[in-house]
Amino acid sequence: xxxxxxxxxxxxxxxxxxxxxxxxxxxxxxxxxxxxxxxxxxxxxxxxxxxxxxxxxxxxxxxxxxxxxxxxxxxxxxxxxxxxxxxxxxxxxxxxxxxxxxxxxxxxxxxxxxxxxxxxxxxxxxxxxxxxxxxxxxxxxxxxxxxxxxxxxxxxxxxxxxxxxxxxxxxxxxxxxxxxxxxxxxxxxxxxxxxxxxxxxxxxxxxxxxxxxxxxxxxxxxxxxxxxxxxxxxxxxxxxxxxxxxxxxxxxxxxxxxxxxxxxxxxxxxxxxxxxxxxxxxxxxxxxxxxxxxxxxxxxxxxxxxxxxxxxxxxxxxxxxxxxxxxxxxxxxxxxxxxxxxxxxxxxxxxxxxxxxxxxxxxxxxxxxxxxxxxxxxxxxxxxxxxxxxxxxxxxxxxxxxxxxxxxxxxxxxxxxxxxxxxxxxxxxxxxxxxxxx
Amino acid sequence: xxxxxxxxxxxxxxxxxxxxxxxxxxxxxxxxxxxxxxxxxxxxxxxxxxxxxxxxxxxxxxxxxxxxxxxxxxxxxxxxxxxxxxxxxxxxxxxxxxxxxxxxxxxxxxxxxxxxxxxxxxxxxxxxxxxxxxxxxxxxxxxxxxxxxxxxxxxxxxxxxxxxxxxxxxxxxxxxxxxxxxxxxxxxxxxxxxxxxxxxxxxxxxxxxxxxxxxxxxxxxxxxxxxxxxxxxxxxxxxxxxxxxxxxxxxxxxxxxxxxxxxxxxxxxxxxxxxxxxxxxxxxxxxxxxxxxxxxxxxxxxxxxxxxxxxxxxxxxxxxxxxxxxxxxxxxxxxxxxxxxxxxxxxxxxxxxxxxxxxxxxxxxxxxxxxxxxxxxxxxxxxxxxxxxxxxxxxxxxxxxxxxxxxxxxxxxxxxxxxxxxxxxxxxxxxxxxxxxx
Numbered sequence: 001x002x003x004x005x006x007x008x009x010x011x012x013x014x015x016x017x018x019x020x021x022x023x024x025x026x027x028x029x030x031x032x033x034x035x036x037x038x039x040x041x042x043x044x045x046x047x048x049x050x051x052x053x054x055x056x057x058x059x060x061x062x063x064x065x066x067x068x069x070x071x072x073x074x075x076x077x078x079x080x081x082x083x084x085x086x087x088x089x090x091x092x093x094x095x096x097x098x099x100x101x102x103x104x105x106x107x108x109x110x111x112x113x114x115x116x117x118x119x120x121x122x123x124x125x126x127x128x129x130x131x132x133x134x135x136x137x138x139x140x141x142x143x144x145x146x147x148x149x150x151x152x153x154x155x156x157x158x159x160x161x162x163x164x165x166x167x168x169x170x171x172x173x174x175x176x177x178x179x180x181x182x183x184x185x186x187x188x189x190x191x192x193x194x195x196x197x198x199x200x201x202x203x204x205x206x207x208x209x210x211x212x213x214x215x216x217x218x219x220x221x222x223x224x225x226x227x228x229x230x231x232x233x234x235x236x237x238x239x240x241x242x243x244x245x246x247x248x249x250x251x252x253x254x255x256x257x258x259x260x261x262x263x264x265x266x267x268x269x270x271x272x273x274x275x276x277x278x279x280x281x282x283x284x285x286x287x288x289x290x291x292x293x294x295x296x297x298x299x300x301x302x303x304x305x306x307x308x309x310x311x312x313x314x315x316x317x318x319x320x321x322x323x324x325x326x327x328x329x330x331x332x333x334x335x336x337x338x339x340x341x342x343x344x345x346x347x348x349x350x351x352x353x354x355x356x357x358x359x360x361x362x363x364x365x366x367x368x369x370x371x372x373x374x375x376x377x378x379x380x381x382x383x384x385x386x387x388x389x390x391x392x393x394x395x396x397x398x399x400x401x402x403x404x405x406x407x408x409x410x411x412x413x414x415x416x417x418x419x420x421x422x423x424x425x426x427x428x429x430x431x432x433x434x435x436x437x438x
Numbered sequence: 439x440x441x442x443x444x445x446x447x448x449x450x451x452x453x454x455x456x457x458x459x460x461x462x463x464x465x466x467x468x469x470x471x472x473x474x475x476x477x478x479x480x481x482x483x484x485x486x487x488x489x490x491x492x493x494x495x496x497x498x499x500x501x502x503x504x505x506x507x508x509x510x511x512x513x514x515x516x517x518x519x520x521x522x523x524x525x526x527x528x529x530x531x532x533x534x535x536x537x538x539x540x541x542x543x544x545x546x547x548x549x550x551x552x553x554x555x556x557x558x559x560x561x562x563x564x565x566x567x568x569x570x571x572x573x574x575x576x577x578x579x580x581x582x583x584x585x586x587x588x589x590x591x592x593x594x595x596x597x598x599x600x601x602x603x604x605x606x607x608x609x610x611x612x613x614x615x616x617x618x619x620x621x622x623x624x625x626x627x628x629x630x631x632x633x634x635x636x637x638x639x640x641x642x643x644x645x646x647x648x649x650x651x652x653x654x655x656x657x658x659x660x661x662x663x664x665x666x667x668x669x670x671x672x673x674x675x676x677x678x679x680x681x682x683x684x685x686x687x688x689x690x691x692x693x694x695x696x697x698x699x700x701x702x703x704x705x706x707x708x709x710x711x712x713x714x715x716x717x718x719x720x721x722x723x724x725x726x727x728x729x730x731x732x733x734x735x736x737x738x739x740x741x742x743x744x745x746x747x748x749x750x751x752x753x754x755x756x757x758x759x760x761x762x763x764x765x766x767x768x769x770x771x772x773x774x775x776x777x778x779x780x781x782x783x784x785x786x787x788x789x790x791x792x793x794x795x796x797x798x799x800x801x802x803x804x805x806x807x808x809x810x811x812x813x814x815x816x817x818x819x820x821x822x823x824x825x826x827x828x829x830x831x832x833x834x835x836x837x838x839x840x841x842x843x844x845x846x847x848x849x850x851x852x853x854x855x856x857x858x859x860x861x862x863x864x865x866x867x868x869x870x871x872x873x874x875x876x
Contacts, residue, residue: 006495008531008751011513014485016528018535019542022481038810040788040817042457043464047448047561048486048547049506057444068487068515070508072551075449077506090454093446097456099785099834101821104457109486113510123485138820140799151810261803313446347537350478361578365699372476372589379478382576383539396537 013114013122015328020345020398025331029107031155032127032325036105039148041129044104046086048111052076054089057312066112079111083128084309084322091132092313101133101141119297119336124328132309132320139251142285142305143258145323149289149301150264152325159339160292163264163301164272167252167285170235171276173245174221178214184280186210190222191276194295198223222274228256231271248284255285283307287323297333301325346398351437352378353399355390357406364405367415370430376437394420401437451552451560453766458783458836463769467545469593470565470763474543477586479567482542484524486549490514492527495750504550517549521566522747522760529570530751539571539579545765557735557774562766570747570758577689580723580743581696583761587727587739588702590763597777598730601702601739602710605690605723608673609714611683612659616652622718624648628660629714632733636661660712666694669709686722693723721745725761735771739763784836789875790816791837793828795844802843805853808868814875832858839875 010016017025037043052069055078068079080086083106091102107127114120129148131141146163153161171190175183189204198219205215224234235249252271259269277286282304289301303323310318334340352371356364364380371378379399381390394402404416417433418425428436448454455463475481490507493516506517518524521544529540545565552558567586569579584601591599609628613621627642636657643653662672673687690709697707715724720742727739741761748756772778790809794802802818809816817837819828832840842854855871856863866874 004495004750005753006491006750008492008527008748009489010485010492010527010531011487011489011515014487016484017482018532019480019482022483025483026481037787038813038815040786040791040815042786043460044455044457045460045463046454047452049449049452049549049561051447051449053444054446054448057442068508068510070506072506077449089446089448093448094456099831101831103817111487123487133821136822138822140803140818140820144820258799258803261800263807310446312442312444315443348478348480349475353478361696362699365578365696369701375476377476377478379541380578382578382582383571384574384576393537393539 011122013116013120015121015123015332018342018347020347021331021335021342023347023349024340024342024345025327028156028327028331029125029127032152032327033105033107035148035152035155036127036129038151039103039129039144041103041105044087044090044106045108046080046083046090046106048109049077049079050086050089052078054313055080055085058085066114068111068113080108081112082110083108083126083324084130087128087130088310088318089313091318092310092316095314095316101131101137103131105129119329119332121328121332124326127325127327128322129324130309130320130322132318134316135319137319137321139254139285140258142251142255142321143262143264145303145321146269146287147259147262147264149287149323149325150268153289153301154268158291158334159294161268161300162290162292163269164275164288164290164299165252165255165259165269165285166272166275166277167248167255168276168282168304169244169248169284170252170273171248173242173248174240175218177240177242177245178217180210180214180218182208186218187276190218190274191278193222193274194298224273227266228271231273232256251284277302277304281306285321291337294333294337297337300330300333346400348397348399350377350379350397350399352376352401352403352433353390353394353397354378354380354403354405355387355394356380357387357404359384363410367403367405367430370434371437374434374438376434403433449560451554451558453559453561453770456780456785458785459769459773459780461785461787462778462780462783463765466594466765466769467563467565470590470765471543471545473586473590473593474565474567477541477567477582479541479543482525482528482544483546484518484521484528484544486547487515487517488524488527490516492751493518493523496523504552506549506551518546519550520548521546521564521762522568525566525568526748526756527751529756530748530754533752533754539569539575541567541569543567557767557770559766559770562764565763565765566760567762568747568758568760570756572754573757575757575759577692577723578696579759580689580693581700581702583741583759584707584725585697585700585702587761587763588706591727591739592706596729596772597732599706599738600728600730601707602713602726602728602737603690603693603697603707603723604710604713604715605686605693606714606720606742607682607686607722608690608711609686611680611686612678613656615678615680615683616655618648618652618656620646624656625714628656628712629716631660631712632736662711665704666709669711670694689722715740715742719744723759729775732771732775735775738768738771784838786835786837788815788817788835788837789839790814790871791828791832791835791840792816792818793825793832793840793842794818795825795842797822801848805841805843805868808872809875812872812876814872841871 109123110126172183193201202215275288284305286304288299305321307319308317309320354364354368368378368380402418409415414427417428547561548564610621631639640653713726722743724742726737743759745757746755747758792802792806806816806818840856847853852865855866
């Protein structure tokens with residue numbers, strides 16, 4: 001008995017997965033990565049820690065409280081709390097060596113020392129996709145990004161989801177047309193609609209000094225819903241001549257046209273005037289993505305268009321549009337709502353286990369070499385153990401096929417091939433096994 | 439002009455790559471990942487930060503000085519400095535839910551606040567592979583791991599490399615046979631042979647109190663070299679009856695037999711009595727991997743066998759063998775020695791750029807949809823620009839093929855397909871382009 005044993009555990013608020021879950025998590029990550037790459041986005045990878053003056057250039061009370069910040073030697077260091085600020089820094093720093101429009105994706109861990117609560121993690125993966133240009137960037141990009149997100153969620157096999165699209169200019173223009181000057185504050189309140197409901201929003205709007213009939217107009221405006229044509233028609237029928245409003249309306253019409261060019265149907269997107277996304281960052285299109293049957297879990301992929309990505313690091317106006325999947329939280333939510341059933345998942349990526357009956361491994365290894373050379377994930381059971389224990393290993397791990405090698409098999413070169421799921425057992429040559437497994 | 443501009447930069451000692459380098463880096467990482475998975479290893483992912491009491495359970499002056507450690511709230515937090523300690527913690531913590539022998543791989547960033555020097559990074563990726571069991575683990579594993587590393591380095595296309603293999607029992611047993619009691623200290627000095635040379639090692643051995651004839655015997659022992667049979671024969675001819683020595687000799691003979699079963703030839707491995715690898719962790723087989731034409735850069739993949747992975751976290755003796763590729767450093771070294779020529783690398787993963795002649799994107803997008811649906815990475819050039827600028831984009835990024843869409847092409851559905859490398863231009867249907875690119 002060792003007296004120095006420390007009970008193994010991790011910091012609270014961190015996610016750590018068992019192999020079977022990790023395999024599924026990585027499968028989802030690979031789908032995201034492959035679709036980002038298929039869309040012509042290039043990977044970048046930035047340090048997890050940066051100079052505090054860089055990460056906190058913008059500053060905000062909330063960020064400051066949540067950030068992991070410390071000094072080492074003479075360095076004031078912070079861990080990144082998102083991938084957007086490092087991207088802004090990266091794009092500014094390496095501008096001369098990038099090809100614009102610059103289409104980048106980044107998948108990496110970010111850190112927020114949030115209050116500990118279920119489903120909130122202090123370390124989580126973000127999967128970001130952005131297109132930026134020096135100066136004007138085509139609106140078609142605002143349709144392409146959600147089309148890529150749509151392919152991802154379909155390939156992952158998510159149940160009914162819809163990307164909710166709005167345009168900040170529509171909201172801002174509408175408020176201007178009502179002579180509401182404090183649009184930022186109004187937006188902040190409107191943004192809470194899904195959380196606190198219509199009545200509470202109305203009450204808050206009154207509190208900040210809006211007249212009841214203005215509040216009524218706001219509420220009835222953000223309640224406009226239906227399919228794309230209905231919403232666009234109702235917006236046009238308002239006959240609002242405010243230029244920002246008209247610009248926003250035109251933009252959302254273009255974006256929804258191109259969404260359909262990219263193959264996204266109204267099954268997977270909807271114009272939603274209620275969403276505003278944050279306060280000061282986005283300037284045009286904004287997105288949230290909702291699982292229709294699990295609205296309570298909130299947006300699983302959000303983003304929008306911005307005018308000036310890197311204002312703290314360069315005078316060059318980098319205009320762009322981006323979306324981000326918070327995969328750690330999504331994964332945990334999919335488990336919670338029962339879409340991801342971990343008990344059905346295998347603990348292995350191995351397709352074939354070669355099981356020698358005795359301790360001579362040479363022939364078994366030669367068979368396994370053939371499998372691996374064909375790209376088939378495979379192992380030899382190398383340990384001294386009873387035959388039953390070797391089968392138990394395959395069963396516990398969830399390996400679908402085993403090849404049994406005894407004296408007879410070595411002599412005849414006809415091997416015993418067993419399907420672990422059906423229990424079916426056949427005598428096959430190595431080549432036949434290869435064909436069977438492929 | 440914005441007065442608040444902060445010059446964008448990262449902390450010193452951190453690696454950050456341009457897209458063209460990142461793409462190559464990721465290609466190498468994918469080769470590592472795919473070969474680990476083909477070998478039946480499952481991925482795990484642990485938090486970058488852990489409780490300091492966990493990470494520092496073992497303790498060592500060097501680790502303590504290099505570690506990034508800080509407090510947040512009531513938590514004493516450290517960033518992981520390798521993947522072995524977190525693996526030991528993981529295996530102990532989740533033991534009941536793992537299938538043994540447990541074959542895991544982990545690829546992740548680790549942190550060491552080392553003195554700033556070329557080729558040393560404070561944040562770097564390790565790519566670890568380990569097999570562990572409760573109790574005895576077959577020696578065949580000691581041959582399988584280097585065989586997987588060998589496949590990886592061949593697939594990456596590294597120039598002449600050799601995995602150097604030794605066994606700590608051979609060294610320990612040999613020292614015992616000489617009645618050298620301070621084997622740890624001798625090993626520490628012998629380990630420096632490649633760095634400081636034979637004479638300096640001899641001098642240091644004299645300094646710690648060894649007699650000249652003992653030192654001579656040690657030097658001539660570690661100088662035994664040649665092919666496998668020659669070395670094994672010379673070791674046997676020493677007729678050392680010390681049991682640890684005999685055990686080590688037997689083990690290295692078995693490991694080299696199985697290495698060849700796994701298809702590793704002496705082109706890629708060598709028995710090397712000079713390597714000892716660290717001081718107190720490894721107990722049997724040890725590995726280092728050397729680029730034969732660039733010995734100066736040191737080992738690019740090391741590891742070994744251990745008897746008790748997780749002694750600080752559990753009373754269960756977890757025996758295992760592991761190897762680790764330090765990919766960040768290796769990547770930077772491959773650039774330095776000119777094996778990796780970044781100027782020849784493309785800045786994109788895109789295979790085809792669809793270039794519309796005017797601003798109507800609909801048809802261009804429909805063509806691109808066909809390409810993406812076939813899994814081909816592709817983009818439409820969406821921005822308003824002169825045709826020449828669009829070609830410049832393709833050239834600068836290094837996109838190999840473009841499809842030009844003008845009025846004529848839309849009418850005839852016969853598209854202009856251009857190979858950007860050869861400049862060759864053809865008129866093809868969408869289907870013909872698909873076949874050509876695939």
